[in-house]
Amino acid sequence: MKVTRIAYSRGLNQGKYAQLNEQAMRLGGVRSLVWRQYGSIAGTGVKDRTVRDQWMREGTAGGFGVLANAWKETVRDAFADITASREAAKVKIRRAVAKLKVTEAEKKRLFTLLKRDQWTQDAYLSRMMRKHWRRGRNKTINQIVVRSDQYRTFTLAEGGNIWIAVPGLERRQLVTIPLNTTVAPTGTLRMILRNGRVEVHYAIDAETMPSSKRPCGSRKIGVDKGYTEVLTDSDGKHHGPELGQLLSSESDHRKAKGQRRAKLRALAEKAEQRGDHAKAQRIRDNNLGTIKRERRSNAWKCRVRDLTFKAVHAVVDKANVIVAEDLARTFASHKKLGKNTNRRLAAWTKGITAEALETVSGRRGSAVRLVNAAYTSQAVPFTDILGVRKGDRLHCTECGAVWQADHAGAINIEQRDSDPDITLFTPHTRVKQILLDRAGRRRSGLPLDQDSSTRQLCRCGERIIQPRCSTLSNE
Template sequence: MKLTRIHHCKNLNREKYKQLEKQAALLGRVRSEVWRKYGAVAGLNMGDRAIRDSWMNEGREFNVSANAWKETLRDCIGDIKAYREAAKEKVKQAIRKRTHCETELKRLYTLLKKDAWMEDNFLHRQMRKHFRHGVNHTHNQIIVRADMCKTFELNGQCWLKVPSLVPRQTIKIPLNTTMEFAPQGTLRIILRNGNVEVHSTYDVVETKDCGEATVGVDKGYSEAFVDSDTDVYGKGLGKLISSESDYLNKKYKRRNKLRAISKAKPHKRQAIERSNLGRKKLDKRQDAQRSKLKTLIYTATHQLIDKAGLIVAEDLTSPIQSKRSYGKNTNRRLNTWVKGILADALTTISHRRGSVVHLVNASYTSQSDSFLHGLLIGTRKGDQFYRSNGEVVQADWNAARNVLARLNDPEISRYTPYREVRRVLQERTDRYKSELTDLGSSYKLGNKTLTECELVLDYV
């Protein structure tokens, strides 16, 4: 397993930064041409070497070194393939909803895997929907091959030498690391607001130091995870997200007012755009916020895996559709929920530490009573779940218990449509209620005779 390590270089010499910026802009044109020509159907079964050979036969000139544009081409073709594979995952979901016939599933999956989806009208229609023609927006990156860069030590600090636009000349970049953690292999240099980031990959040593418990977890907003044993991980996540969302709300309202003034008063436009509508401080703050979120979430995930060897979690890859109407501020805060980072943290850390993550269907796990085997009885309001017997429990804990129960549910698989899940749960609920039709009837429970109401309270 490989991870990315990021080294920073701040306050680089202005002339060096300009040279890197010019090189990145020229390579951005290469990226744009690749996406324009091969970002859709024309890129099927096209490798970077075939495109490279054809460009070399044509004598194409990009005003950068040959190694630079070749590596950029290879990286860009890899991005297009990744984009196409991501679209295929959505098409696979559509296939599973369309048919349950094993023969038909195998035929459609085979066509999709071989990139022969144009032979089937349904697959072709789905790929047109999810695999639209891509457009390049990257003009600030340089890919440097492993044998074209070197590192050296100066005054205890690691320095990196990369090729410049001038033949046989290099640009020396100081990094905030030592030679022990020097970047290796093919590097990606990203330029952001006068700062340089050097991205390199390294192999992760996999360990087997996870816990032994089996737990269900609910990914929350106010905290990162709540497991089926009532343990909470990543407290304060909701406050961190909400405070930043509220700050940005006020910030952008003020910026919009200034933008309106600049349009109404052209003589002030230049001064306002230069002094009040920049992005440097805002981008720096957002980077810091992202780092805080990742630190909190990854720390919480490590704590969870310290306990659990098998983690049952919700599959939240599909958009969450809800008919509930929230307020404007609540909707804005919920839209900033970091469910993608939560999922990535579970996946990567579990692989590294030997734990297993099993994804299950997420439909109605928050609306069902886990103490009544997941029946649609009870109401969730915010962080509380109100049971039919009047008891109030923590909503995320109740959801985590339902998630754990889905692990061995024979009728609800990971890909069961939510309407089908609703039907199954409703049938179970109706069956349960039909067994208790006579309000005054008596039932034997051991040596005690109970009415139906007493039986329900005793059962739940």
């Protein structure tokens, strides 16, 4: 498995940055040409090498103003982006084909045409591709792709930071860039120019990373994704408790900042309506830029990712099997929570958590099992009784015990892994009915489908926060 690492330029000369920026702008024109000519049905089945050879024969490449290796790698990269966008559209079409009321042989034929990029031969597939695969346009004008044999790395002193020398606009002209790392980049590089700084992206094997040598635990643990913390495990431990404050503070800052920007934008529009175009332009240039906003956003994303990955590492330290909810699914609407709460929940970083669980577990040798999380934070652990949720507290309706809701959800998620009746794709309405039926059978003393010796009527025991009565049982 490959992972991406980023090295940043440090104290880069502005003259060198200008050279690289000019090269990136010219290569952006190459990307735009590729997307314009081959970013739709005309590019289906066309290979980047074929286009390269054709442009060299026709002399088109002579007008790019960059070295041959630079524009050839850009063509290859642009074709890879076009292929990715086309494959993303095919995912939706495959789902539509699977729901068609046709024979299995016909479905297989359609799937085969999609796989082989021969969908233009079928009217239905062509219509669906036109619907889901829209023509793309290139907006990337700040990237340079450098092949592994076109650059070299060196240091000015033993143990010092790495310098990298990459091709410029002219032959035998290298641009040297000081980096902020002592580890030399390897393989094909993607250089991204942003705000006067160069980012050097490169891929390495995950097995070579120090974290891949850390052993995992030996237990099976369930985890519940929260807002105030990254994860809560079935032991009741909260991992990454700073997440809620980090998300809320950033969301509130963006709201206040957005309101002030909206007022300035309105002033610029009024000035333009009066004919004062100079004032409107000054406001846009000095008050409505995005450089500082993007810099703050990138720093915030780095803090969230760092906190999330540290939390997942702490869970993997204890577990070789992690049972979690499927974070790729969309959550229910939060219409009744108020606009401020909904705005803060919009920044809920479940995608980063899902990525961290998959990546960290893969590196360290643990397994992640996804389960259906419906009603896990509303059911009292060990009982299947649907309690009353009030904030982060879950009240048992049988004995009055109070659970921390995320802790209860983590325990239920762990138990859901061995539940034969509730699968990952069981509808939430069916899950609720199963839980109500089980609770009813326990109250009536009827035997359960599962092992009733390990699942009692109300085992709220020593794990509850505020027990209000003794533990009840079927006996």
